[in-house]
Amino acid sequence: MAGGTFTSQNKIRPGVYIRFKSTAGAGLNVGERGTVTxxxxxxxxxxxxxxxxxxxADMTPYTGYGITAPQNRFLNEIFKGTNRTAAPSKVLLYRPSASGSAQATIKSGALTATAKYPGVRGNDISIVVTELTEPEDTFTVSTVVGGEIVDQQTAKTADTLAGNGWVTFSGTGALTATTGAALTGGLDGTVQSAAYSAYLSAIEPYAFDVMIYDGAESTVQSAMMAFIRRIADEAGVYSQLVASGLSNPDSRFVVNVGSGVTLADGTELTAAQATWWAGGALAGAKYNESLTYASYPGAVKASPLLTSSGYEEALRAGKFVLFADDGVVKVEQDINSLVTFTADIGEVFRKNRVMRLCNTIANDIYRQFSANYIGVVNNNEAGRAQFKAAIVGYLLDIQANNGIQKFDAEDVEVLAGESMDAIAVHIAISVVDSVEKIYITLEVS
Incomplete structure (x- = not known):
């Protein structure tokens, strides 16, 4: 289904086309947020x-390690949420291909065992073949990972063994006993920039709220920023990229993390690694929630330490920064990297709460109109009234949950478009922001 933004009513493909504009001065349901990639x-x-x-979920089938392992730190941080907003509900994880990677393997007698996937985790696997007294010439073959038995089979010959979640078996002939043959040769390899292009192609069909990039390759950063903008403009899929160390991204679709943290256990995370938590927190927050002053669970220090003027400079530069308040790390302000404002894209769009609202509305209208209205509803007065009623009901739900304010049915206009199969929808909303600045005057007599 086609979608994206528009400047004039000249689209060829049937679809839902949406544009955002800031002003001077069957029904639709509010969809859930919470998907990170x-x-x-x-x-x-x-x-x-x-x-x-x-x-x-158990992370072992996906990463090869238990939930508490350092190798799963990135997933643990993503799934933390904040002290007042939910964690994301799902991560779309992609392991890129790497040049020079290799699967660990071992040959023991007639039996060859090969790790199911490439990488150094395969070197933690051992195969133990134990001879049984009954029946004769029969063996128990155990797959051991990090000292724990994860699979056991009974067989006489190598060719009768079935692969499991950790290894594949090959070979012919009778088995021979071994006290433990360790797989060797597993290599992670080096991920090249081209692997990220393959990732972007693979992830495009999926719906997600936030994409995280925790690297520093400028070519990959540029490719991801262009991708996030393109899927909004051309496909009608609205999300945000969370990264760090970006050079003036100046985009409401990009959050530029500028702070690292120290966790309570002493682990130090760079700003690039803090994108894990920030991306998860931004995805988990709803359209009517702000992360300003929300706390980072388990973090006790923020770095670098900034002065008051330093924080002001960071905010003016569109950086998502953290500060520590009595051993609790908090978000200074829930903003994206937008710093250049226009008549259409005003300063209101620098707030991530506003972007969550806009993205929620755009994605909901796109998905539900595409599924239930295009090619179904007549383009006449009654059909256009049906469109309007759906939008009004949807926005009243948003208003009831403090996403918008001062809304009534007259703020939605559904008109016949310039061609007989087109309609033009105009929606005016007044967003609700969170209180971020409190000015108090104490008069003492």
């Missing part, structure tokens, strides 16, 4: 495919 180099897991990980 990240392309992360790893030491285990399927290569070059999108894996869907639900909050609370």
């Amino acid at each position: 990240i392309c992360e180099p790893m030491s285990w897991g399927p290569v070059a495919q999108v894996m869907e990980i639900e909050a609370g």
Whole structure:
């Protein structure tokens, strides 16, 4: 289904086309937020495919490590949420291909075991073959990972063994006993910039709220920023990129993280690594919630330390920065990197709460109109009234939940378009922001 933005009513493909503009001075349902995507180099897991990980899921099948392992730090940070907003509900994880990667393997007698995936995690696997007294010439073959048995089979010959979640078996002939043959040769390899292009192609069909990039390659940063903007303009999919160290991105679709943190256990995370938490928190927050002054669970210090003027400079530059207040790390202000304002894209769009609202409305209208209205509703007075009623009901729900204010039915206009199969929809909304500045005058007599 086509979608995206428009400047004139000249589209060829049937679709839902939406544009945002700031002013001077069947029904639709409010969809859920909370999906994050990240392309992360790893030491285990399927290569070059999108894996869907639900909050609370066992991470071992995806990354090769338990939830408390350092290798899963990025997922743990993504799923933290804040002290007052929910964590994301899902991560779309993609392991990029890497040049020079290799699967660990071992040959023990007639049996060859090969790690299911490339990476150094395969070197933690051992195969133990134990001879049984009954039946004769039969063996128990155990797959051991990090000292824990994860699979056991009974067989006489190598060719009768079935692969498991960790290794594949090959070979022919009778098995021979071994006290533990460790797989070797597993290599992570080096991820090239081209692997991120493959990721962007793979992730495009999926719906997500936030894309995280925790690297520093300028070519990858540029490609991801262009991708996020393109899928909004051409496909009608509205999301944000969360990254760090960007050079003047100046975009409401990009959040530029400028602070690292120290966690309570002493772990220090750079600003690039803090994108994990920031991306998850931004995705989990709803359209009527702000992260300004929301706290980062488990973080005790923010770095670099900034003066008051330093924070002002960072905010003017469109940076998402953190500060520490009595051992609790908080978001200074929930903003994106937009710093250049126009008549259409005004200063209001620098607030991520506003962007969450706009993205929620745009994505909901796109998905639900595409599914239930295009090619179904007549383009006449009655049909256009049906469109309007759906939008009005939807926005009244948004208003009831403090996303917008001062809205009534007259703020929605549905007109016949310039061609017989087109309609033009005009919506005026007044957004609700969170209180961020409190000015108090104390008069003492």
